[in-house]
Amino acid sequence: MPRCAGLRTDLTLALAHFGVKTQTREELCGKGRDVVPIDECELDRVTPYAAEKADLALRLRPILTEEMERFSVAALCRDIELPLIDVLAEMEWHGIRIDLEFFAHMGRRLARDLHLIQQEIWKVAGEEFNINSTPQLRTILFDKLQLPVLRKTKTGPSTDASVLEELAEQGYELPRLLIEFRQIDKLKGTYYDALPQLVNPRTGRIHSSFRQAVAATGRLSSSDPNLQNIPIRTETGAEIRKGFIPADGFLFVTADYSQIELRVLAHFSGDPAFVDAFRSGADIHRQTAGIIFGVSVDEVTPEMRAAAKTVNFATLYGQGAFALSQNLGISVAEAKEFIENYFARFPDVRRYLDEQIEKARACGYVETISGRRRYIPEINSRNYNIRAFGERAATNAPVQGSAADIIKLAMIAIHREIAGTDIRMLLQVHDELVFEAPIDQAEHARSLVKRLMENAFELRVPLEVVTGVGSDWFSCK
């Protein structure tokens, strides 16, 4: 299926269309293990700005529109995708600053930790080997040490974190060390080592590429580097956010949509229990727990809330009883009962999801709130697995895609409002925006962004945005 490529990719293609030769970063600097600093001329050539920007964008529009109309409606192009070109171009142009000293310091610290864990792993294994090599690790774990094989991949026994976790619970020593090694190695290799080398020498900042239509649902994607998957879930991982810092004299301002996908689901389904829960303004997972367990909100235990949260997300993704049972650590039969009970309490949600599957079968596609289409040819496959995938895509895409539409509209509105000020939009992370603003304007920026995001689209339920201000990304809470 044809795709509208990302901003830089689009520009490169379009410039080629006009006979202008562009060079990618790889072409400019050479490919390979050595990382490639972003050369200033690359930025000059690939990002439209200054005098050339208006002219170039004008000439690009017909080409982009033609591509975009293949999978969406004209109004969507006009109201969202075309205006967003300029927003993304500016985000790419601004980039984001990192604290090189912090990165270097952490890199050294992790290298030391890694060395110690490696020694320990080798000692327990009884020999030296490449821990990063899955084949070598399989030999050690399952041949030499005879640990039980819990799950297989296409090419052999699985050694992923869930398997190692389970082996660790059975009392084996090595899996715990491997989990720790992998976590630290990932942090060092993918983040602490890689990011500093992508700092542009002229701007001193990292300029990611944001693409509009790589994702089938209409979400943005970020690459070179991907700044949408910076660690946050673990304590040691989240620390890296201390290394993302605003320009001198500026503060970061962050703004997150709270449970936007569940709100979209509530809107589409119109399920009264769901809609009322959001309108009451209380904790949605807690409310859900009260409804599915049949207790009052005060009686909801933390365990009940956690289970409800898992089931809420399971619903968004079309998760089945098997996976839910794995997730909650219960039997498949119990998980099945859980799901049935959930839909018995939220019948309109079930009805809405079924309608999407029916629509995909009948029309070949489903739509977001703004009319963006996702075509789902898999829906009529005779192969059960392919068809089931199509059904999950049909139920998930309108929800995920509508959330993407809403934040894109917010970005356009905010971009318009902050034009000519010193407030800069730097990142989008699906339901979050990151800005930097002069210290004395940070509070103003925070309230402005919150207002525009919450009013970007009117749903049956309110949109809620949680904001933060800080002198680094970690502290924006």
Place this chain on the structure above:
DNA sequence: CTCCTCCGCTTG
């Protein structure tokens, strides 16, 4: 040396 696939891991 380059490109590709697989595995595993990070995020919303």
Place this chain on the structure above:
DNA sequence: GTACGAGCGGAGGAGC
């Protein structure tokens, strides 16, 4: 067989 959407790095093999 078994949860949606992404991107990246290392290992190892295919092919030039």
